[in-house]
Amino acid sequence: MRATTSSVALLALAANLAAAVPVKKPRWQHPVPDDYLVSLGPRPYYLVQNMTDSPLKQQLEACYNKPVGIHGWSIGHRGGGTLQIPEETTQSTEAGARMGAGVLECDVAFTSDLELVCRHDICDLHTTTDILLRPELAAKCRVPFTPANATSPANALCCTADITLAEYGTLCSKMDGFNRSATTVEAYQHGTPSFRTDLYNTCGQVMTLESYIDLVDSLPGYRNFTPELKTPPSAVPMPFKGYTQAQYARDMINTFVKKGIAAERVWPQSFNPADIYLWLNEFPQWGAQAVYLDEDADVASNYTAAVAKLPALKASGVNIIAPPYNYLLSVGGPNNDSIVPSMYATAAKEAGLDIIAWSFERSGPLDLVEENGDYYWSSVAPIVSYDGQVYEALDVLGREIGIIGMFSDWSATVSYYANCFDLAGPQGGKYY
Template identity: 45%
Template sequence: MRLTTALTALALAPTALLADAHSTPVPVEYGARPAYLVDKLPDGDLKDKLASCMGQTASKSDFSIGHRGAPLMFPEHTVQSNVAAARQGAGILECDVTFTADHELVCRHAQNDLHTTTNILVSDLAEKCTTGFTAAAGEEGASAECRTSDITLAEFRTLTPKMDSADATATTAEDYQGGVASFRTQLYSDGADLMTHAESIELFKSLGAKFTPELKSPSVEMPHDGFSQEDYAQKMIDEYKAAGIPASDVWAQSFNLDDVLYWIKAEPEFGKQAVYLVEWSEGFDEQDPSTWTQDFAQLKEQGVQYLAPSLNMLLTNKDGALAASDYAKKASEAGLNLIAWTLERSGPLSTGGGWYFQSVGDIITDDSDYLVALDVLAQDAGVKGVFSDWPATVTYYANCMGL
């Protein structure tokens, strides 16, 4: 089997990986980054506490969630990216779920991202893309759109994954493959393996991790060739049931509240941990309830237990310091379990942290603010878990703080 071959080649642990890896967890190592971030912290209680844990034994934590694996350095949603995340102690791993032309479920961040996350534009499948490559001309940047629904599962398996990127100045499809962000690397891209959703379940189980699949919004009109939104939502859950995964190990996510409510009604055991994802939108003020589009009491009445807002919704500037937002506090007071996304996706923070930190960009100074933000999320906002593009940082913090 393709996935089994990939696992064997990776040599996940010094000893052979047992079939029931929940009793044989992958060894966890922090690597250099957490200590690097601690060193950058200004003197104070947080630095003292985190520095005191430098010699601790690393262990897996469910507070640490791998966002597409560990895509700061590995191609997202690949076997290798998720193995790296598990080695960094992520207790929960993510497969963003979308579907192919023959309605098979695969791991991709979006149904229409194949042109930036794989080699499809320089493969024999380029002609099947929704919109082929268009070269940059004048003020118009290069463009393309290739969807998983443009190809079958068999064709999907022939693609080679790469770091998510595109060179908007490209005049050829080959040059369009570039544009990798300067804070990422291509050192670990060679030989990476794509995954179906079912294969991700097999892999994550073998790594001793739990599961947080996200049902992605289709780029095609639904129903698609008779495949309805409910069929899509149900098929994702069915693949966990077929693999014998207990519902208590699965946090199914969606930005579509109707998906979450469907799981609550149709699959109540899985619905107990269904996660409603929300993000910053224009006009939102994390301190002004009149700008909030979520009614926390209503969500609870509908059976929603988990709410996952973007970082910018949970953080605010309080007298020149990072603090938990009123949005975060009110959601928690309403009894919603909060999950935060996504730490370490912004690259170096010396310029304010971009979209994820836009509510506090004026007080973000350097990369040590990743740890300050993490501390605020955990201690003040009371989040139950944090997605990260480099899970070792969250794992180190969780281990040190006893989370």
């Protein structure tokens, strides 16, 4: 897209900022330090053992003792340890890194004093932190806790925009969940899904965008970044105290610029097309590898339209599309009992778009996905019934469709596969 006069000025400002700060260049080719061991734990091996006999299972078994390292194809969702560790925390990010994720995520929200922090939703503090147990902070929530009664479930709504950065820093993260039947704040804190755990639910350390950058940049083996600019919900209308969506999008990128992080190390994400196009216009190197998160086909009747728009997205400058993986998988094969690439996947590749998918390991045991109406497996749920099919689906995504990265709540699962088949992750600087 052609830059406007004002965006040219902003480009110049961004360039001056970048020139003023020493830029840390990628070191993807450097070996991982000898004293840092990627550790995958038992889950990948359990999943392989749970597969039915097939050439794929044999290939994965042949990798049982293969040395494993850091892979950019493995992207830590909300940190990468989210299956068992509170999300968007130092602990989850360190866990994802230890499990080999080469790219680590921070979902970016803003506080009442317009500082940027890591939180999956601007308004999720009531279910992901202990804010309701802090009376002085709970009093600032835009919807106070209301106990369950005979006709209504327990309710609350607490947003990052309700508190300051300093107040946010005092919170403990917890496993996402709540008790709909709670009549007390203490009881409301519970509700972790049964397939997760509260074993590590012991005051996860919240992160700011800057502390996330510092952490990821300090990790052995050199990791990269994928910040997602969270779209404010209706409860936090924009502009917020004069703070516009455009300035919010600029501030996220400028935080990396200020920190001296090179553009080729960062894959900015957004569901909001305006954010993507602002980055393309005002921060072209950053925008070139921006990830457009697509959920337009969540309504079944929109699926055909979502597929049809893909060539136009590529023509407009978008290089990477990121749908949930259910968009990319269909039921097919000679007996209509196999997981195969979908029409969406085929159209995206034909349009020249690279694909990143989200998010593995959010569903629990696969024998329950159809019964539970699980979102992520919805397109293939009728033929999914055992956990080993995780790797059948991942192989369709990785080697048949050719996605360039997979988000996961338990990075070891994806890291094992990426290491086994030596998959390349997103390549910084590829698009410029």
